[in-house]
Amino acid sequence: MPQEADGPADELALRPLVLRRLPERMAVAVRSRGGNEEEMRRKCYICRARIPPLKEMVSSLLSCRAHKQQLEFNNDTSSERYHGVCQSLKQVEKEVGKDWDGVTVLEDGRKPAVVMPDYIHNAAIGVAPNQFSNGSMPIEQKIG
Structure with a gap:
C-alpha cells in the first residue's frame, strides 16, 4: 500500500x-x-x-526577426530599442524552441483569425485614399 x-x-x-x-x-x-x-x-x-508552437508564437518570432533585421539595416545597433528587440527575440525563440522545423504550427481553433481592413493597412503604410490598388473609388466620391 x-x-x-x-x-x-x-x-x-x-x-x-x-x-x-x-x-x-x-x-x-x-x-x-x-x-x-x-x-x-x-x-x-x-x-x-x-x-509544435502556436501560430501566434511563430508570427511574433517572425516579427521580432524582421524588426531586428530592419534595425541592423538602418545601422541602429547601439540603441536601446535594438537591445530590447534582441531581448524579446531571445525570449520568443526560447518559447518556440530551438528544434522547431520552421513549418509545423499548432492551430488554435478557439480564436478566429482577425482580418485587417484594407483602409487601415493603407493608412498605416501611407497610401493616399485615391490610390487604391484595386482601382475602386472611395465611398465619399461614389456618393457625392
Missing part, C-alpha cells in the same frame, strides 16, 4: 516528481520518463512527440 505524506517535508520531496504547469490529466512523472521539466513541457504526454 502506498504511504501518505506525513508532513510538509514529505510533500516537498514528492513535488519535483510531477509537472506543476500541466493540467491534471497531463501530469507526468519526470523521473520515470527520463527527462527534465523543460523537455517534458514541450512533448506530448502520450507519444512524447514534440508539440
Whole structure:
C-alpha cells in the first residue's frame, strides 16, 4: 500500500516528481520518463512527440526577426530599442524552441483569425485614399 505524506517535508520531496504547469490529466512523472521539466513541457504526454508552437508564437518570432533585421539595416545597433528587440527575440525563440522545423504550427481553433481592413493597412503604410490598388473609388466620391 502506498504511504501518505506525513508532513510538509514529505510533500516537498514528492513535488519535483510531477509537472506543476500541466493540467491534471497531463501530469507526468519526470523521473520515470527520463527527462527534465523543460523537455517534458514541450512533448506530448502520450507519444512524447514534440508539440509544435502556436501560430501566434511563430508570427511574433517572425516579427521580432524582421524588426531586428530592419534595425541592423538602418545601422541602429547601439540603441536601446535594438537591445530590447534582441531581448524579446531571445525570449520568443526560447518559447518556440530551438528544434522547431520552421513549418509545423499548432492551430488554435478557439480564436478566429482577425482580418485587417484594407483602409487601415493603407493608412498605416501611407497610401493616399485615391490610390487604391484595386482601382475602386472611395465611398465619399461614389456618393457625392
